[in-house]
Amino acid sequence: MKDQYGRIIDYMRISITDRCNLRCRYCMPEGVELVPMKNILSYEEIEMVCQAAAKAGIRKFKITGGEPLVRLGCPELIGKIKKIPGVEQVTMTTNGVLLSKYLPELLKNGLDAVNISLDTLDRERYQAITGRDELFRVLESVDQAVDAGIPVKINSVLQKGMNEDEFLALARLTLEKKLDVRFIEMMPIGKGRECDGISNDDLLREIQKQYPGVCKDDRVHGNGPAVYYHIPGFIGSVGFISAIHGAFCSSCNRIRMTATGDLKPCLCYRDTV
Numbered sequence: 001m002k003d004q005y006g007r008i009i010d011y012m013r014i015s016i017t018d019r020c021n022l023r024c025r026y027c028m029p030e031g032v033e034l035v036p037m038k039n040i041l042s043y044e045e046i047e048m049v050c051q052a053a054a055k056a057g058i059r060k061f062k063i064t065g066g067e068p069l070v071r072l073g074c075p076e077l078i079g080k081i082k083k084i085p086g087v088e089q090v091t092m093t094t095n096g097v098l099l100s101k102y103l104p105e106l107l108k109n110g111l112d113a114v115n116i117s118l119d120t121l122d123r124e125r126y127q128a129i130t131g132r133d134e135l136f137r138v139l140e141s142v143d144q145a146v147d148a149g150i151p152v153k154i155n156s157v158l159q160k161g162m163n164e165d166e167f168l169a170l171a172r173l174t175l176e177k178k179l180d181v182r183f184i185e186m187m188p189i190g191k192g193r194e195c196d197g198i199s200n201d202d203l204l205r206e207i208q209k210q211y212p213g214v215c216k217d218d219r220v221h222g223n224g225p226a227v228y229y230h231i232p233g234f235i236g237s238v239g240f241i242s243a244i245h246g247a248f249c250s251s252c253n254r255i256r257m258t259a260t261g262d263l264k265p266c267l268c269y270r271d272t273v
Contacts, residue, residue: 079109174236
């Protein structure tokens with residue numbers, strides 16, 4: 001499927017809910033207005049859309065939210081999408097709080113890979129950012145997903161005055177774990193307008209100072225626009241999604257559908273309803 005700019009669109013991100021069990025200050029803070037459930041697409045409707053999308057040339061789907069695992073039946077939906085003729089891959093983005101609970105069921109239904117949002121390794125900072133004391137559950141989910149052999153990516157958003165000093169600690173997760181850590185630049189969307197983000201160019205320079213042997217990693221790591229680098233001796237790689245300072249729209253291959261059924265171009269950020 002091609003869009004009006006001649007780009008091949010073969011990847012679709014689907015938000016199945018606007019609900020979330022965290023209250024991240026730049027994404028879904030306390031008091032956010034939620035969409036009435038009657039306006040949220042049913043699983044049957046989502047499956048019908050995926051069937052039509054597959055016929056039009058969409059080969060890869062990512063299930064997002066809000067937090068997709070707060071909606072009952074998410075693993076079964078993934079299994080149904082995976083069985084649609086022409087579908088090559090179904091992945092998911094999650095905050096990781098419920099992932100360890102549902103991981104066996106997700107794998108049984110054919111989940112191909114998972115992205116886990118994690119901005120800090122410090123318990124108090126995690127609670128300050130998300131409004132919840134759930135870091136231990138997320139770290140448990142990361143380890144279980146890695147041990148299960150499924151491709152795992154950590155998505156981290158850094159903020160000035162909050163967690164910008166943790167980029168090396170987050171990057172070091174790739175030392176002994178078979179996963180990738182991606183730094184996503186803060187997007188000026190919603191509450192994100194009120195937060196000061198960190199330039200990925202600056203992050204890369206700091207990592208290069210700490211690890212002079214870091215080199216570009218041109219291997220295919222997924223379907224997104226991240227640019228990857230590998231630190232010698234590390235198992236995983238570090239990626240950068242530079243939504244502000246990068247220019248990758250010309251190669252964008254995705255479309256996204258909100259939980260209410262609206263089709264929109266990619267935001268290059270954590271999808272919302």
